[in-house]
Amino acid sequence: MNKVNYSFTRLILRIIPMQFRALPKQTIVFILINVINSLSITAGIIATQRLFDAITHAASGHLDFGGCVIPLLVMTILVFWQNVVDGIHDFYSTVVREKSSAIIRTMLHKKLQYIEPEKFEDTIFLDSLNKAKEGILPLTTICFTLISLLFFEGLYFFSVGMYLFNLNPILMITLILAFIPALLLQVVRVKIFTKLEKQSAPLRREYEYYKKTLCDREYYKETRILGAFKFLYKLFNNTLFLLIRYQWKAERKIALLQLALNLFTFVGMGMSSYLLFVSTMSGEITVGAFAAVFSALGQIFNIMFGMFQWELGNINRNIGKVANFVFLMDMPGRTGVEDTYDFTKGIVAENISFTYPGKDKPAVCDVSLSIADGETIAIVGENGAGKSTLVRLLIGLYCPSKGKIIVAGMDTMLTVPSAIYKGISGVFQKYQRYKMTLGENVTISNAEDVLNESRVEEVLKKASVEFEYDDVGLGTMLSPEFNGIDLSGGQWQRLAIARGLYRENGFIVLDEPTAAIDPIEETNIYTQFKQLSIGKCAIVVTHRLGSTKLAHRIVVMDDGKIVDTGTHDELLSRPGKYADMWNSQAQWYKR
Numbered sequence: 196m197n198k199v200n201y202s203f204t205r206l207i208l209r210i211i212p213m214q215f216r217a218l219p220k221q222t223i224v225f226i227l228i229n230v231i232n233s234l235s236i237t238a239g240i241i242a243t244q245r246l247f248d249a250i251t252h253a254a255s256g257h258l259d260f261g262g263c264v265i266p267l268l269v270m271t272i273l274v275f276w277q278n279v280v281d282g283i284h285d286f287y288s289t290v291v292r293e294k295s296s297a298i299i300r301t302m303l304h305k306k307l308q309y310i311e312p313e314k315f316e317d318t319i320f321l322d323s324l325n326k327a328k329e330g331i332l333p334l335t336t337i338c339f340t341l342i343s344l345l346f347f348e349g350l351y352f353f354s355v356g357m358y359l360f361n362l363n364p365i366l367m368i369t370l371i372l373a374f375i376p377a378l379l380l381q382v383v384r385v386k387i388f389t390k391l392e393k394q395s396a397p398l399r400r401e402y403e404y405y406k407k408t409l410c411d412r413e414y415y416k417e418t419r420i421l422g423a424f425k426f427l428y429k430l431f432n433n434t435l436f437l438l439i440r441y442q443w444k445a446e447r448k449i450a451l452l453q454l455a456l457n458l459f460t461f462v463g464m465g466m467s468s469y470l471l472f473v474s475t476m477s478g479e480i481t482v483g484a485f486a487a488v489f490s491a492l493g494q495i496f497n498i499m500f501g502m503f504q505w506e507l508g509n510i511n512r513n514i515g516k517v518a519n520f521v522f523l524m525d526m527p528g529r530t531g532v533e534d535t536y537d538f539t540k541g542i543v544a545e546n547i548s549f550t551y552p553g554k555d556k557p558a559v560c561d562v563s564l565s566i567a568d569g570e571t572i573a574i575v576g577e578n579g580a581g582k583s584t585l586v587r588l589l590i591g592l593y594c595p596s597k598g599k600i601i602v603a604g605m606d607t608m609l610t611v612p613s614a615i616y617k618g619i620s621g622v623f624q625k626y627q628r629y630k631m632t633l634g635e636n637v638t639i640s641n642a643e644d645v646l647n648e649s650r651v652e653e654v655l656k657k658a659s660v661e662f663e664y665d666d667v668g669l670g671t672m673l674s675p676e677f678n679g680i681d682l683s684g685g686q687w688q689r690l691a692i693a694r695g696l697y698r699e700n701g702f703i704v705l706d707e708p709t710a711a712i713d714p715i716e717e718t719n720i721y722t723q724f725k726q727l728s729i730g731k732c733a734i735v736v737t738h739r740l741g742s743t744k745l746a747h748r749i750v751v752m753d754d755g756k757i758v759d760t761g762t763h764d765e766l767l768s769r770p771g772k773y774a775d776m777w778n779s780q781a782q783w784y785k786r
Contacts, residue, residue: 201518207341209521214338217298221291225339228287229346232280237354239277240491242270248483288339295335303327303520309528309612313593317552323523325400330520333513340506348502355495362484363474368467398438405431467492529594531611536603536618538701538732542566542589547598549588557596558584560755571725571733573743575773576752582736583624585752586706589734591615603701620700624707626691630677634669636690640698651697657727658693660686696727703728706736721745740777749773 201209215222246266253263307324314320359366408414408427418424468489475485542565549559559581566572566589574582587593588600591607600607602615620640629636637651651669672679673690682690695703705724721735721742735746743749744763751759751766751773759771766773 201521203514206514206518206521209525210334210338210517211341213299213302214295214335217295217302217335218291221287221294222338222342225287225291226342226346228280228284229343230350232277232284233347233350234354235273235277235280236351236494237358239270239273240355240358240487242266242273243490244481244483244487246270246483247486248481251482292332292335292339295338296332299334300331303331303524306524306526306528309530310526311529311594312587313549313551319553322397322400323519325403326516326519327523328520329399330513330516330518333509334517334520337510337513337517340510344502344506348498348506351498355491359488362480362488365470366467366474366480366488368470395438395441398434398441402431402434402438405434529612531609531614534605534610534614536605536614536701538603538618539568540601540604541568541570542603542702542732543601544589544595545598545600547588547595547600549584549593549596551584556755558755559588559595561598562755562757563598564589564750564757566732566734568732569730570748571728571735571746573735573737573746573749574752575737575740575743575749575776577738577776580738580752581755582738582752583706584755586704586734586736590619590621590702590704618699618701619704620695620698620702621704621706622692622695623704626688626694628673628682628687630674630679631672632669632679633667633671633673633690636673637669637694637697639694651693654693654696655690657696658689660689660693662686692724700731702732704734704736706734707738738776740773740780 246263246269249263249266356367405427408418409424409431418427471480471485471488471492474480475482480488544562544564547559547562548557550557562585564585574585576582584593588595588607589602591600591602591605591610591612594600594608603618605615607615629639631639634646634648634651637654638646646669648669667680673682675681692705695705703724705721724733724735725745735742737743747762749761749763749766750757751771753772759766759773767777
């Protein structure tokens with residue numbers, strides 16, 4: 196997956212509209228706050244000059260002391276006003292930034308719906324996704340920083356620059372002397388932090404995974420019992436150490452450079468003070484102007500330093516993360532036309548092949564298969580034969596690298612995925628344990644509809660979901676972390692089956708969902724499944740053959756290809772892969 200190189204301008208033109216779409220009114224209000232804040236500071240400098248000029252005139256007898264009251268009152272009001280505006284700015288920017296990040300995160304989640312599912316098997320894509328997630332908060336921060344740079348610092352330096360130019364054009368050098376060292380620092384920071392992000396992204400993903408193996412509930416029993424904690428902790432610690440080391444090396448370079456440039460800034464402030472002193476002694480500016488500009492000189496350098504050190508520095512530090520976010524958002528997604536399913540047309544696969552991203556060998560190679568309306572087929576084969584991949588192709592989750600698949604009259608390459616999924620239900624080997632109520636765990640595919648309790652209880656009964664306690668109801672939370680209960684592995688599997696049965700469908704798939712259940716109980720569940728799949732297209736995937744006799748037809752896979760098809764009796768009557776597998780497993784099904 197080749198990464199697109201984004202120019203800074205292109206990135207800014209992409210993220211600013213995102214920010215306005217996320218929070219249009221709040222963003223405009225933030226702009227206005229920055230404008231008011233900037234003009235208030237400039238007004239404070241002018242008010243300082245007026246106050247000191249009035250005091251000077253009063254001290255020399257050219258003005259009575261009553262003439263100082265109004266400038267003093269104006270100065271007091273501006274100081275109070277400035278503190279109020281600063282407080283509003285800090286509070287508002289924090290609250291809106293958090294809210295904006297949350298909304299932009301939903302944009303990423305919506306985008307992921309249209310990313311080809313097979314990309315989630317690609318480590319390069321997973322690295323990109325991890326980087327994109329890291330870019331969400333920086334995106335909002337950079338947008339707010341750019342607003343501040345334009346409508347606060349930019350307007351401030353323009354207004355102060357005009358004020359200084361009006362006093363004496365040579366005083367404009369003050370701004371230049373403040374600008375040069377800070378700019379040089381940021382040029383170097385861009386290169387250092389871009390390199391840091393490139394080194395850190397894959398390590399950060401490893402670090403998060405190792406942390407999960409040490410802390411997550413799903414891992415702790417096995418890691419403690421098998422004594423794997425020390426091994427995993429060592430990996431976690433090594434990865435964390437590398438991340439810190441890369442960070443420290445980058446920060447050290449920046450700190451040393453900053454120290455050198457701070458000396459240059461100190462010299463610049465000295466020269467600015469000298470120019471100001473000379474202009475005052477020559478009578479080019481008043482004593483009030485000297486006092487105002489001298490008192491503002493530190494503020495000018497501090498704002499300039501803060502702009503480059505923190506705001507532009509923050510942009511340089513995080514622009515690489517934002518580029519990763521924009522790259523993923525610009526990634527072409529899977530689209531197509533809307534269509535209506537008609538499972539009377541069955542499912543047809545014509546010479547399909549599929550290769551996972553980053554792999555050279557196809558997982559499915561030159562497979563042709565048709566499933567008639569109302570037909571149940573069993574797909575069997577050893578682990579790694581390509582069974583699950585073929586199913587993902589047949590339900591439209593993956594698109595073939597070669598050939599085509601027609602599901603209920605819809606070409607999966609040309610039809611929007613949501614139209615294909617509407618009539619399909621499935622239960623997969625890696626089913627999910629949702630931390631929700633019992634009722635929600637069953638009805639999650641139709642969560643927006645009114646809860647049909649009788650329907651839920653019906654599918655729970657059909658899937659043989661049973662509980663030890665009578666007080667377990669549809670409102671019971673299935674998560675100890677949320678003050679609920681937990682289920683056994685077998686109960687969770689049956690609940691996953693009930694969830695698959697609850698959804699209205701014309702095509703139903705069971706992809707080894709009973710892998711942890713004993714073979715006899717597995718046969719009982721598949722017997723129920725046969726009754727539920729009458730009149731529908733149905734697929735059963737298994738590497739255990741006790742339930743294959745329930746299917747109308749059996750498809751045998753090996754090394755990504757279909758090597759045989761037929762009924763159970765037909766396949767046993769001739770030597771081949773199926774007969775070998777059956778003979779090796781036959782003892783499992785003897786009562």
